Amino acid sequence: MAQTETTDTTDTTDTPGSTDLKTALPAKPGGRGGVGPLLVRALRGNIRQYGMLVALALIVAVFQIWTDSILLQPLNVTNLIQQNSYILILAIGMMIVIIAGHIDLSVGSLAAFVGAAAAVMMVRHDVPWPLALAAALLIGAAAGAWQGFWIAYVGIPSFIVTLAGMLLFRGGTQIVLQGQSVAPFPKGFQEISSGFLPEVGPRTDYHNLTLLLGLAVLVVAVLQEVRGRRQAARYGLELLPLGFFLAKLGAVAAAVLVFTLLLASYHGFPIVLLILGVLLVAFGYLMRNSVLGRHTYAIGGNEAAAKLSGVKSKRVVFLAFVNMGVLAALAGMVFAARLNAGTPQAGINFELEAIAAAFIGGASASGGVGTVLGAIIGGLVLGVLNNGMSLVGIGTDYQQVIKGLVLLAAVGFDVYNKRKAGS
Numbered sequence: 001m002a003q004t005e006t007t008d009t010t011d012t013t014d015t016p017g018s019t020d021l022k023t024a025l026p027a028k029p030g031g032r033g034g035v036g037p038l039l040v041r042a043l044r045g046n047i048r049q050y051g052m053l054v055a056l057a058l059i060v061a062v063f064q065i066w067t068d069s070i071l072l073q074p075l076n077v078t079n080l081i082q083q084n085s086y087i088l089i090l091a092i093g094m095m096i097v098i099i100a101g102h103i104d105l106s107v108g109s110l111a112a113f114v115g116a117a118a119a120v121m122m123v124r125h126d127v128p129w130p131l132a133l134a135a136a137l138l139i140g141a142a143a144g145a146w147q148g149f150w151i152a153y154v155g156i157p158s159f160i161v162t163l164a165g166m167l168l169f170r171g172g173t174q175i176v177l178q179g180q181s182v183a184p185f186p187k188g189f190q191e192i193s194s195g196f197l198p199e200v201g202p203r204t205d206y207h208n209l210t211l212l213l214g215l216a217v218l219v220v221a222v223l224q225e226v227r228g229r230r231q232a233a234r235y236g237l238e239l240l241p242l243g244f245f246l247a248k249l250g251a252v253a254a255a256v257l258v259f260t261l262l263l264a265s266y267h268g269f270p271i272v273l274l275i276l277g278v279l280l281v282a283f284g285y286l287m288r289n290s291v292l293g294r295h296t297y298a299i300g301g302n303e304a305a306a307k308l309s310g311v312k313s314k315r316v317v318f319l320a321f322v323n324m325g326v327l328a329a330l331a332g333m334v335f336a337a338r339l340n341a342g343t344p345q346a347g348i349n350f351e352l353e354a355i356a357a358a359f360i361g362g363a364s365a366s367g368g369v370g371t372v373l374g375a376i377i378g379g380l381v382l383g384v385l386n387n388g389m390s391l392v393g394i395g396t397d398y399q400q401v402i403k404g405l406v407l408l409a410a411v412g413f414d415v416y417n418k419r420k421a422g423s
Contacts, residue, residue, distance in 0.1 A: 059381060063388030085273070090354035104324050117176055120176055297368055
């Protein structure tokens with residue numbers, strides 16, 4: 001059967017006020033064989049998630065030292081978010097497609113095609129940018145539905161269908177733009193990628209709204225962890241040792257606070273980061289708590305068994321590709337807004353970056369495994385590598401070699417652990 005996420009057992013019916021810290025943090029963790037073996041089992045069960053977080057932290061530390069502290073300068077952190085936002089958006093959709101047991105090679109070309117269509121609407125036909133954005137998302141949904149139909153209902157392999165889509169949408173981009181860039185865009189549209197949330201309250205050395213948002217994220221993250229632990233205790237599941245759990249909370253709090261202060265000391269909270277946050281929360285909840293999410297894991301893990309259990313696998317696969325089309329369109333809008341132009345060269349290699357982010361973040365080539373948060377972590381690993389290597393002057397040729405080795409190492413590590421667990 002499908003593998004499901006085990007790191008978050010949050011009961012969404014609880015309210016923050018209902019959390020009892022004594023219940024949430026029992027003095028004696030359950031489980032067999034004492035604290036040591038319990039910790040080993042917990043780490044082994046989440047080794048890809050923890051491993052990628054540790055790898056990301058190490059990569060950040062190495063480049064922070066190597067670049068003489070330039071990497072974590074507020075300006076560079078903001079640029080890092082804005083430069084990689086479209087890949088992170090694509091990685092979310094790609095992770096869901098891979099969990100369902102498929103692949104999508106067309107997302108880069110589709111992002112370029114949708115960006116080109118929106119550019120022509122706004123620049124040549126004076127369509128208001130909100131309408132152009134809505135039309136672009138509908139185009140993405142239609143493209144995803146087109147591909148999803150052939151994959152889910154006709155039965156053509158997703159590799160073939162999306163390879164055809166990659167060629168189709170790349171050619172469509174050239175036709176729509178007639179081989180030329182189309183620019184500039186309205187200011188409001190550009191703000192999607194380069195804008196920041198407005199300031200509130202009196203002006204200080206830090207962006208007040210960003211500080212408030214960071215505090216809210218910190219509180220929610222801690223409550224989620226505490227409530228998840230309480231729920232695990234309620235159902236008799238094994239708990240992490242209290243010391244390790246508190247250390248985990250401290251690390252999360254420190255990361256959120258540092259990130260918040262870095263953003264607040266520059267221009268504040270990027271609008272595109274807000275978009276990413278909404279997508280992360282929405283799709284994280286969808287995959288963890290909804291019937292559709294559980295069915296997606298089920299058909300990726302064992303489609304035959306899922307069908308016998310009553311899962312409508314064709315519908316689930318179809319919706320996964322519709323969703324991928326919408327997210328590809330959104331990524332195309334973000335990229336076009338950042339460039340302030342629709343160009344024939346847009347979207348090149350986007351699909352490779354998104355697929356790499358998903359696999360680095362914990363996806364399995366056989367399907368049924370992965371998390372939305374993992375896709376974000378994988379995308380950040382690639383983004384920090386790109387940014388750090390550029391800052392120290394490593395050429396793009398060597399950058400490609402290094403990223404390829406990182407991808408191979410991540411997947412090889414996963415295969416090794418699966419074989420070890422099965423032996």
